[in-house]
Amino acid sequence: MTVTLADVAARAGVSAATVSRVLNSNYPVAEATRDRVLRAVAELEYVANGPASALAAATSDLVGILVNDVADPFFGILASAVQSEMSGDSTSGGEKLAVVCNTGGSPERELTYLTLLHRQRAGAVVLTGGATEDPAHTAALAARVARLSAAGTQVVLCGRPPLAVGVPTGDGGSAEGPAGASSASGADTGPAPLTVAFDNRGGARSLTEHLVALGHRRIGCVAGPEGLTTTRHRLEGHRAALAAHGIEDVPGRTVHGAYDRASGYAAAHELLRQDEDLTAVVAANDTVALGVCAALREHGLRVPEDVSVAGFDDLPFSTDAVPALTTVRLPLTEAGARAGRLAMGREPAPADGVVLLSSELVIRKSTAPPYS
Amino acid sequence: MTVTLADVAARAGVSAATVSRVLNSNYPVAEATRDRVLRAVAELEYVANGPASALAAATSDLVGILVNDVADPFFGILASAVQSEMSGDSTSGGEKLAVVCNTGGSPERELTYLTLLHRQRAGAVVLTGGATEDPAHTAALAARVARLSAAGTQVVLCGRPPLAVGVPTGDGGSAEGPAGASSASGADTGPAPLTVAFDNRGGARSLTEHLVALGHRRIGCVAGPEGLTTTRHRLEGHRAALAAHGIEDVPGRTVHGAYDRASGYAAAHELLRQDEDLTAVVAANDTVALGVCAALREHGLRVPEDVSVAGFDDLPFSTDAVPALTTVRLPLTEAGARAGRLAMGREPAPADGVVLLSSELVIRKSTAPPYS
DNA sequence: TCACGCATAGAAAGCGCTTTCCATCGCGAG
DNA sequence: CTCGCGATGGAAAGCGCTTTCTATGCGTGA
Known part of the structure; x- marks a missing residue:
């Protein structure tokens, strides 16, 4: 009923493989053939089956963003910035679809969403929101992140501290240590988690x-x-x-x-x-x-x-x-944008995995000397 | 490398089919077998491959929400409400993943995202944001929506007028006519688009x-x-x-x-x-x-x-x-929630496909008699 | 002129899951 | 005592795409 690759191939008089290659432009295809295929695609209004592509290619063009609540301007702005960076308004191939997940600040939902995103084989995940210091949750989170990384997903923490390897030091510094908390085994630990933090x-x-x-x-x-x-x-x-x-x-x-x-x-x-x-x-x-x-x-x-x-x-x-x-x-917008770029690999990762953004005091009218 | 259904099946000593049935609970499985399978799932930390499921089942657990800009409180609140209704905090089966798409108010991006969502075989789509009255775009939009519907996706318009079939009448009424603009053919036109509109x-x-x-x-x-x-x-x-x-x-x-x-x-x-x-x-x-x-x-x-x-x-x-x-x-939150429920089929659709929400005058301090 | 290599295109093997048949087992009815 | 049926579980055929691996055609250096 729906138009498939094979239909397009038949229409264009080529094989399915060729159509796929034209669509993903990852293999040389003669100009004439390409035109023929594209014409067929247009005529048939072909829309690829995302899940099928994801299954075959072992990666989807979904990207996740976890926030406490989009209705909160803080997260709204962050999410918006991350997302506009994800979308195809920039170079690189095809559109990414940003999945914004509201955790409501709940650690459990945070974990749930991470699993869901893993399940969807998301290409990248940007994790914002308050970081609980509860050791149990921190460990669970680190484990989930490690699994995502192992699956090749780039994880970027935004507006929260890097995943600490050990116990928080509590010293005067702002960043607690390099990112990358791979819990167990010695298997393939994909891209290390990155962090964009505020001072x-x-x-x-x-x-x-x-x-x-x-x-x-x-x-x-x-x-x-x-x-x-x-x-x-x-x-x-x-x-x-x-x-x-x-x-x-x-x-x-x-x-x-x-x-x-x-x-x-x-x-x-x-x-x-x-x-x-x-x-x-x-x-x-x-x-x-x-x-x-x-x-x-x-x-x-x-x-x-x-x-x-x-x-x-x-x-x-x-x-x-x-x-x-x-x-x-x-710098909310900058933070979101950089997190987005890091997630998409459009910006080189810093050596220690952490981008620390500075804040700025803005003096307006709500403060004045006492007894004035 | 990653754990698959087959691994779980082997571990539990059953067939892949049985594992699938346990996980989707859509077929009778003996208590003992079920336990064995669940134990294996837990031990192996099995996470299903979403794309594979979506491919085989011809539908994904993705749900799309289109908004102009999540950073805008109006849309932030709407999106948040829609999403909390989508998430599994309610009854029914498994979690849905809400994909929030920022169109930035651009009609082109609106269409692009609709296609992307179609491509992902989203189960439902909630469309918010300003509706352009440009006939060309309206027609293109109606066509996209019709395709989504035909693919079995429930489309819900929220905070915007129903897809008009003909020309806007411009009379005093608020709703222009019943929804459901199926452009062509006589094929299978899935669930008719629904609308939640404001007065x-x-x-x-x-x-x-x-x-x-x-x-x-x-x-x-x-x-x-x-x-x-x-x-x-x-x-x-x-x-x-x-x-x-x-x-x-x-x-x-x-x-x-x-x-x-x-x-x-x-x-x-x-x-x-x-x-x-x-x-x-x-x-x-x-x-x-x-x-x-x-x-x-x-x-x-x-x-x-x-x-x-x-x-x-x-x-x-x-x-x-x-x-x-x-x-x-x-009533932003109510609108979002109802749109979400309609999208998930958790609320019966009104006969004419339109839910009209009334507004309320809130008198505060910024208005007063002139020359006061 | 012949072989060799490059550029292109096709065949086919999956990716991991769902689901439609079937096969089996046990048991009450005839 | 045998047949039929309900309850379960397995085998296997795809879902639509990507991606090797292979085949073909043609230009070219010897």
């Missing part, structure tokens, strides 16, 4: 230092969910800044919450309950900062006159927030 | 009526790109409201632009150039409204005291905008 620690540190420089001493911190590397890094940066200026890190001034607005709102209330005299709050990200601002306003506090608020990520809406958010800009 | 016309109308009720008469309109059905519907609703109250529709008060912030910004400047005394502006959507507000502020105009501004869609950030945007809420 969360440095960004957080410069943000808090900005606050300190303005004269703030009682700085609240709404951190992300506990157990995530990103959360830990940002918190470490914050603390490093405090320590560098001899400011005591009062426990009650740090509250953990999810990376969403509601958490920011709740956390700010909690922070205020602990210490009414905070003069500044650094939030886990811009979305959280919005919630913090809302809660502050409810308390009759003005931003930044009474309390300064800082975000993180520099998402598009941060410019339009009132006051416009002081934040740390993460 | 853009009604929403826009109630929004403008709200403004009129407040006392506004000089209302500017920043419409979306010309040639899109959504744009036309929203504009028609706006004009219907004006007409209903005997307000002249001054040409210079309507400006077209893209659905982004920059367009809103530019359009507002243009609008002000045409008529400095506007007292209100309805924007193509919330993002555009933000741009309009920014431009207004630059002109020294306050919102809503000097000029009221209204958005459309009710995206998450609209609540936090200052002033919070008066807008029309579109």
